[in-house]
Amino acid sequence: MERVNKIIIMLENGQHNEALTEYNVVLKSGLPDEKFLLSEEMYQYGFLDEAKALVENLLETFPEEGELLVLLGEILVEAGNDEEAILVLEKISEHDANFGQSLLLLADLYQVQGLYEVCERKLLKAKEILPEEVIIDFALGELYSEQGEIAKALEAYERVLKEENEIAGVNINQRIADLISASGMFEDALVYYEKAINEKLDINTLFGYAFTALQAGYYQTAIGRFRELKELDPEYHSLYLHLALAYEREGDLENSFLTIQEGIKQDEFNKELFLFGGKIAVKLGKVEEGEKYLREAIALDPGFIEAALTLNELFFQQERYEDVIELITQLDIKEDEEPQLLWDSAVSYQKLENFSYALDKYESAYTFFKKNQTFLHDYGYFLIEEGKTDRAAEIFKQMLIEDPTNEEYMDLLGRLTGLKD
Known part of the structure; x- marks a missing residue:
């Protein structure tokens, strides 16, 4: 193996021409x-x-050698030749010692292609052959998680946890916590997050x-963990909006607003920060500042409907009706795409x-709000004024269908029909 060692030293020293x-x-x-040894080394480097040429050369002499076929499959996958890799790996016999490894590689390839049922069959077959291999349980957990089969994914991950806390650099407790949290079982997820944090302090796990x-x-608890994350990595932009929300839920509006200001310094193009800061x-009674933040959110995204509706609500409170009209005309939103703008x-x-x-505008908005009692009230009284x-009688008849005991509407409808008579 002296020549192989010599080539490895050349590669490590950057003497690629001499090595080749x-x-x-x-x-x-x-x-x-x-x-064989050189093919593995060339693959690693x-x-x-070059690695492929060596393996193919060996396969001319040992055409059914599973270890060679697996290595060639790995090389082809690394080169992006997935279809060719599948053809190579499917050649390996069930009786070959490398059959289980080939099944794992094939499962990965079929999962990437979205052929989940084929992938599952390969993994379950591999589990039969290699029942002690937790990497297969991990692969099953990843597959089921991707498919949204929460119960099956959790079962697979729990089998992994019996043997290992980490696989392929993945914290299994975090995986389970993320999965449970995404399914809405928040309190159950916290138990696993606590374990994951105790095993390894990771900023994504902390978030x-x-x-x-x-x-x-x-x-x-959320405030404490978000603040801990901020100390570890103040550039973790996603934390600021959620920390501000946690403060707001606790009734601490001052710290909520300060957090938004800190977040904007880190991420000045985040429209959600400006929206929440405006609210x-x-x-806090800082109305002018709130308006400024909301306008900034809309400037970042002229189609940001939530910010526009929030600002309109502020204008209505201040009876600034001309500003409502001006804002709507400046938005990159068609009124029929957001009917509330028609009503406004x-x-x-x-x-x-x-x-x-x-x-x-009332007539256009009616198409969207014909079941909305508040809108019909506004529209009906406007029609009377006009x-x-x-x-107007048609509108109040419609309102009485939804609210048949409303004396105000009955009296008004009586007067309207009386005027007609």
């Missing part, structure tokens, strides 16, 4: 053991074509723990005594 010269000698006249605590309503500022426009034009425009008693 010696490689060609081994390829042409080397012993089978030399070729990223010389995929998952804090976020799940927030979802479960354990706001103080909190208004709650109708009310604003009505308040501004631009009745023809108001009528047009002298459109027939149409």
